Amino acid sequence: MNNKITISNIAEALDISPISVSRALSGQSGVSKELRDTVLTKAKEMGYVKCKSKNEYSILVLYKRPYIQDNSNFTYMVQGIERALQMAGADYDMEFVDKNIQEKMQLPYKLSKERNFDGIIFIGKFNNAYVNLLKEKVNNHLFYTGYSPAYDCDSVWFNFNNGGYKQCEYLIKKGHTDIGFIGSSSTLFRNKEKVLGIISALEDYGVPVKNQFFLHIEDNFDLNFDTEAMQLINSDNRPSAIICQWDFIAVKLIKLLYKQGIRIPEDISIISSGNTDMSSLTLPSLTTLDLNIEYSCEAAVNLLLKRIDNPYKPYENITINSILIERDSVKDLK
Numbered sequence: 348m349n350n351k352i353t354i355s356n357i358a359e360a361l362d363i364s365p366i367s368v369s370r371a372l373s374g375q376s377g378v379s380k381e382l383r384d385t386v387l388t389k390a391k392e393m394g395y396v397k398c399k400s401k402n403e404y405s406i407l408v409l410y411k412r413p414y415i416q417d418n419s420n421f422t423y424m425v426q427g428i429e430r431a432l433q434m435a436g437a438d439y440d441m442e443f444v445d446k447n448i449q450e451k452m453q454l455p456y457k458l459s460k461e462r463n464f465d466g467i468i469f470i471g472k473f474n475n476a477y478v479n480l481l482k483e484k485v486n487n488h489l490f491y492t493g494y495s496p497a498y499d500c501d502s503v504w505f506n507f508n509n510g511g512y513k514q515c516e517y518l519i520k521k522g523h524t525d526i527g528f529i530g531s532s533s534t535l536f537r538n539k540e541k542v543l544g545i546i547s548a549l550e551d552y553g554v555p556v557k558n559q560f561f562l563h564i565e566d567n568f569d570l571n572f573d574t575e576a577m578q579l580i581n582s583d584n585r586p587s588a589i590i591c592q593w594d595f596i597a598v599k600l601i602k603l604l605y606k607q608g609i610r611i612p613e614d615i616s617i618i619s620s621g622n623t624d625m626s627s628l629t630l631p632s633l634t635t636l637d638l639n640i641e642y643s644c645e646a647a648v649n650l651l652l653k654r655i656d657n658p659y660k661p662y663e664n665i666t667i668n669s670i671l672i673e674r675d676s677v678k679d680l681k
Contacts, residue, residue, distance in 0.1 A: 352395040361389055372486075376461055380483050387486070391659045404437035404652060407457055407464040407485065409444045411471035411493075420621055420640060424470060424492060427644030435648055440464075449477040458484050466651045469493055487658065489651040491644070495536070499662060501654055503647040506666035507537050510636050511544025511590065513671055514618050517634075518588045519552045522680030523616065527560030527579060527586035529596055538563060538592060545590060560586045564596075573603055580609065588616035588677065594623045597633055597676075612678035622672050631675035643667040 354372070358365040363382075371378045371386035372395075378386075410425055425441070432439045440462070442455050453459075458481070466487035469478070473490075475497055482488065490502040511528075518526055528545055530538040542561060549556050562579050565571040579585065591597035597619035601611055611617055611631055619626065622637035646665050654660065 352390075352393045354395075357386065357390050357393060357395060360393065361385065373463060373465070376484070387658075396657070404435070404466075404655060405462075405464050406432060406437050406439040406466050406468060406648075406651065407455065407462075408432070408439055408441040408468045408470065409455055409473070410441070410469075411444055411446075411449075411473060420623055420638065421471075423640050424644065427640050428468060428470060428491065428647060430641075431644045431648035434645070435652060437648070437652070444473075449474045452477060452480055454480070454484070465655045468647060468651060487651060487654045489647055489654065491647040494664065501650050501663050503643055503650060503665045503667065505638050505643070506668045507540035508544040508547075509666075510620055510669045511541035512548045513544070513669065514590045514620075514636065515545040515548035516552070517671060517673075518590070518616065518618065518677065519548065519554060521588075521616070521677055523588040524554050525557065525560065525584070525587045526554070527557075527562065527589045528592075529562045529564060529576065529579070529589055529600065530592035531596070532563045532565055541590075541592060557586075560589075572599055576600060576603055577607070580604065580607070580615070586615070587680070588618065591617060591619040594619045594621040594626045594633060594635055597635075598625055598629055601629055601633075601676075612676050616677040618677055620669065626672075627674070629676075634674045634677045635672050636669035637672050638669050639667050 354365050354368045358368045361368070367378055367382065368386050370376070371383040372390060408428055429439070429441065440457050442457055444455055464485050466489065467481060467485050469488065469490045470492060472493040472495070478488070478498065488500045490498055490500065490504070492504050494502040494504040515526060526545070526549065528542060530541065546556050559582070560579065562575060564575055589600065591600060597617050600617060604611060604615065609615060618634045620636040620638070622635045626633040626635045646667065650663060650665060
């Protein structure tokens with residue numbers, strides 16, 4: 348690309364004012380969506396590159412309250428993004444956007460006040476229609492943890508496929524062949540990724556896949572968890588080990604089994620994901636996956652800044668692998 352192309356060159360080519368070009372390129376108000384698209388297309392065609400020093404970046408971070416089973420690491424994720432932005436020397440604002448704001452298609456408070464931002468980081472899952480609304484205001488978006496195949500933008504999230512494989516392989520090497528899974532139906536896409544990894548490991552090691560051991564609990568955990576989980580546990584041929592989607596689910600399962608007189612790991616082994624504070628405090632302490640949250644936050648911020656510097660590059664989806672933390676909740680059957 349030719350870095351010498353200027354805003355004035357683009358304005359001259361389109362026969363409009365440099366101010367209009369500047370507003371369109373920076374996502375400011377005062378220009379129509381049609382004009383903004385025209386300017387961006389012409390800028391790409393001419394090879395324009397927007398140059399900024401890091402301390403001139405202005406980033407808006409929007410976060411949504413997670414599902415309860417994801418909640419335990421959420422604070423660390425928000426803090427990690429903030430710390431990574433500070434390390435990058437970027438100016439930023441952080442704002443909570445609840446479900447009602449999205450449903451009513453209301454702009455975040457900072458955007459409603461005509462604040463100008465170079466990019467947005469979304470923490471959590473946001474509605475497609477709402478994301479499209481914000482695209483009209485700010486050009487550069489990145490999804491952290493809220494990846495969806497419906498979004499055509501940059502994203503950073505966790506490699507659930509690799510995590511499922513890693514957990515299942517660990518259990519197989521401990522002598523387990525009757526392996527189950529419990530996850531929430533509200534995170535079904537993640538569950539599919541996790542289950543794919545589990546099944547891949549079973550097939551690679553020649554262990555039969557037993558679909559009756561894979562359980563997706565309905566969204567209302569308080570009403571459905573005990574009944575559905577005990578149906579799995581009390582079956583004639585129950586699993587010897589269960590992979591839980593999150594530490595939260597594993598803790599609920601341990602509590603339930605304890606009430607039933609079922610011992611962990613003597614009677615059944617449990618492995619989970621998250622390496623949250625609660626995972627080391629359970630009895631027994633949980634074998635789990637650490638998600639590498641700090642690194643993933645740095646990757647998210649760096650990827651967004653890369654997008655701002657090079658707005659025409661292909662979109663990237665970075666998945667972060669987890670690390671197995673071995674504790675006391677898995678029995679060695681060998």
